[in-house]
Amino acid sequence: MHYLFHFLLLILRNFLQLGDMSDEENGPPEGSAWAELKLPDLLFTDTIRELHAAIGKEWDSLQQSACQTAAGRAMWKHVVHDPVAGLLAGETYLKSFYDKINKDRLNNAREISGVILAVRTLWFDSKLEAALSSFNGGEAQVVLLGAGMDARAYRLSCLKESDVFEVDFPEVLQIKTSLLQAAMEPTNEYQHLRMTAKSLTRVAADIREHDWVEKLQKSGFLQEKNTVWVLEGILYYLSHSQAMQVLKMIADNCGVTHTVLLADFMNKSSTMLSTSTFHFYSDWPDHLLPTLGFSDVKLSQIGDPDANFGLMHDPLNMFNKLRSLPRSVQTHPDDGTPCRRLYLVQASGSPR
Known part of the structure; x- marks a missing residue:
């Protein structure tokens, strides 16, 4: 459920500031990275077309936004290394994202579509690598x-000593697996694609239910093993009770082993963009997480160093x-608009 993309479009639509923008400030010189949209040849094969057609017909809008996120990473390939993003995104979402970028460039927008997604991806990548390094080479x-x-299990070398577990709805994981298997056929352009993680296990589960941890453990997850939990673009789609349950279950592991949480949080004003879509929020996640059991919490905002x-x-x-502006300010003094924020948070804890 990578659904941050939906939020990014909403927030850009509500806050887009137009003006002179130099490419040196906000993108590659002269927009060369987006000069032409080149779709992967594999997207035009019958097998891949059928899989993406099923996504269009059978997935709901939140599930489909996983493809939109992949499209964003593919469009920002000059900074995000994700060789299969285009394949996972599909033709429809790649073309749609490309059109948004061209429109932003035509309007001299200060923020090009996908820049938040690119920054967020790079932040999670860098923090994941640092967290794994903090385990001092242990499994x-x-x-x-x-x-x-x-x-990430196919593109990050820092995972070479890590067992990776992907948790999502069964229909999402099934089609994703089929796309990657088709890509790695000997006659296809991704035939040299290899998993960079030590191992990869896909766990079909709904984290809104109470049995997802049990399913994770039955799939080989070991509670006593050092673990990094990645919650990227997901918490705010949960109800308050569901999100708190997930966070508490992760925090409980701090009493068993070295545990690191990487997550993004919306503040309350951000959830007001679509109250039917976004539910959980925290204006002060760096205050919330210590109450659950995390001993060290660091918070960043888009644009921080x-x-x-x-x-x-x-x-x-x-x-x-x-x-x-101070984070306590709810309304921007310059134009009276709500201060809609997205927080990138790293939290950790260990047995005392």
């Missing part, structure tokens, strides 16, 4: 809740304007 587990079309990656230099883009 570790990485659990991706709401994995969607995430391909560790959440920038050379893509957010323009001081007048909406994210840098928000960063200059």
Whole structure:
């Protein structure tokens, strides 16, 4: 359930600031990365077309946003290394995302569609690598809740000593597996694609239910093993009780082994963009998580030194304007708009 993309479009639609934008500040020189849309040849084979047709017919809008997220990563391939993102996204979502980027460039938008997604992806990648390094070379587990079309198990070398578990709805994992299997056939363009993780286990489960941890354990997850939990673009789609249950179950592991949580949180104003879609929020996740059992919590916002990656230099883009305001401010003093924030949070804990 990688559904952050839906939020990104909503927040950009509500806050888009137009003006002169230099490519040196917010993207590659002269937009060369988006000069032409080249679709993977494999997308035009019957097998792949049928799989993506099933996504269009059978998945709901939230499940389909996993493909939208993959499309964003594919469009920002000049900064995000994800060789199978285009295949997992599909033709429809790649073309749609490409059109949005071209429209933004035509309008001299200060934020090009997908820049938040690119920054978020790079933030999670870098924090995941750092967390695994903190285990001092020991074996570790990485659990991706709401994995969607995430391909980290195939693209991050830092996972070479880690057992990776992808948790999501069965229909999502089934089609994702079929797409990757088709891609790696000897005659196809991704035939040299190899898993970079030590192992990969896909766990069909709904984290809104109470049995997802049991299903995870039955699939080989070991509670006593050092673990990084990745909750990317998922918490705010849960109800308050569901999200708190998930966070508490992860926090409980801090009493058993070295546990790291990587997650993004919306503040309350962000959930107001669509109250029928977004539910859970936290204005102060760095205060919330210690009450659950995490001993060390670090919070970043898009544009901070560790959440920038050379893509957010323009001081007048909406994210840098928000960063200059205290987090307690709910309404922007310049234009009266709500301060809609997305927090990137790293939390950890260990047995005392």
